[in-house]
């Protein structure tokens with residue numbers, strides 16, 4: 001997992017819960033990196049799971065809810081660092097249906113070792129989109145947060161329903177309708 005995911009996560013934890021919480025969750029996790037991350041480095045996904053798990057334990061907030069909130073913060077970081085991707089799209093459905101064939105394709109060119117999900121588009125109209133998320137990391141709640149942020153970015157609203165196709169969250173159907 002790319003370092004930017006860790007650096008932005010710890011920044012958000014500091015903002016919301018304070019530096020002490022950052023120290024606590026790092027100390028409680030067995031991190032090969034020692035909890036020292038650079039935005040360009042690559043780290044084991046298990047480190048993120050441990051940090052999330054320990055934050056969940058201390059805050060009483062479920063990890064999926066933490067991932068959803070984190071996605072909103074990550075979206076702001078993406079807009080800051082990759083504004084050219086956002087300038088290419090005028091519509092959220094267009095942008096979301098292009099993650100697989102454009103956006104994440106470009107991401108892999110920049111970071112060949114990025115661990116990205118797949119989004120298979122099943123149906124697409126001007127106002128709706130049905131996609132299947134697949135990833136061994138089961139970060140569908142992160143995806144949901146990024147989708148909600150995408151609609152907010154274009155000043156549009158949508159209902160997004162999710163259906164787990166696999167109980168462990170590694171395959172999830174997203175049904176999106178502009179409202």
Ligand code: HEM
Nearest residue numbers: 001002005082085107114115116117135137139143146147
């Ligand atoms: C992960 C880039 C838009 C869904 C990531 C990662 C990067 C990235 C760098 C981390 C990869 C790693 O840690 O190895 C971008 C950029 C975007 C963008 C530059 C737009 C400019 C989106 C959008 C979605 C999305 C709109 C909406 C669903 C995800 C998910 C992951 C992810 C769910 C977590 C990894 C997983 O589930 O396996 N993306 N992304 N991304 N991205 Fe994107």
